[in-house]
Amino acid sequence: MSSPAMQVPVGVDFGGSGIKAAAVDLDTGDFASARERIPTPQPATPGAVLEVLVDLMTRLPEATGPVGITVPGVVRHGVVGSAANIDDSWVGTDADGLFTEALRREVHIVNDADAAGLAEARYGAARGRQGLVIVTTLGTGIGSALIHDGVLIPNSELGHLEIDGHDAESRAANSAREREGLTMAQWAERLGRYYRTIERLFSPDLIVVGGGVSKQAAEFLPLLDLETEIVPATLLNRAGIVGAAYYACR
Known part of the structure; x- marks a missing residue:
């Protein structure tokens, strides 16, 4: 009702x-x-x-x-x-x-x-999942949400981690793929580096990938070599x- x-x-x-x-x-x-x-x-x-x-x-x-x-x-x-x-x-x-x-x-x-992380945790790809869930949104930058046992830990800003001397989102956001004309395989190498850093720092139980490009998740998620389960977001826009x-x- x-x-x-x-x-x-x-x-x-x-x-x-x-x-x-x-x-x-x-x-x-x-x-x-x-x-x-x-x-x-x-x-x-x-x-x-x-x-x-x-x-x-x-x-x-x-x-x-x-x-x-x-x-x-x-x-x-x-x-x-x-x-x-x-x-x-x-x-x-x-x-x-x-x-x-x-x-x-x-x-x-x-x-x-x-907001996107809360939606995925309550209604989407992370519904019912316990432990630490990290939701990332790949777009102009990289947004992030940390959800632990359903509780939001706000303002994580993990797109601004420094990786290999660069602001992570400047090289791994979807805008970087479009700007530099990267193939999905080339972009996946950068994404893999980003998500492996996330793994080492936070040991999450699940990573959810959102943003408009998540509609193409089948083209790049299988290319990522991670220990953590990683799935596309389901609520999209x-x-x-x-x-x-x-x-x-x-």
């Missing part, structure tokens, strides 16, 4: 090109409405994003529960602590407080990779929205 209408939360995925939102059914981990999308304003300051959020909420009148919003940066107790891929004005912003007051409803901000809504209601 789905949650009552008054309790249906909203998940918002704040990306570089678009801000996407949907009501979420937390029983099934799926959308409870059509997904809405508005282009990300430029510059994407907190005030400009707030205007988009107000518009998005009017498009989802059936969902009046808490709102979860992903942010591509470190988030501590609702305050944004880094802004590598968003406007610098986010740094130091109490986004939870700002958006809660403006929208007059409970709002919680979460790192985008952490729903993970951010679903994970954000779940986070807002925890």
Whole structure:
């Protein structure tokens, strides 16, 4: 049975090109409405994003529960602590407080990779798995989420590990594969080096690979020589929205 209408939360995925939102059914981990999308304003300051959020909420009148919003940066107790891929004005912003007051409803901000990790742990490839699960998102950079016995350890930022003198994501992210025209086999060599470093440092029980390129997992995951079980994510482009809504209601 789905949650009552008054309790249906909203998940918002704040990306570089678009801000996407949907009501979420937390029983099934799926959308409870059509997904809405508005282009990300430029510059994407907190005030400009707030205007988009107000518009998005009017498009989802059936969902009046808490709102979860992903942010591509470190988030501590609702305050944004880094802004590598968003406007610098986010740094130091109490986004939870700002958006809660403006929208007059409970709002919680979460790192985008952490949201995806929560979604995979609750509804996807890591559902029911105990021990340490590391979810990575391969895209412009490498996002990461650490989940231990179902509990999120936030802001891991494992894409910024230094490996062979380089920021890991500068060589192993999907953007590096596209930028340098690497074959899947060539890229898999770099990914293998990255994931073996993760193994040595954390001894995880499971690694989940997300991001858009995970749809092609059959082309590169079998090429990785790892001791740890590694599987593709299952929620794909729903993970951010679903994970954000779940986070807002925890």
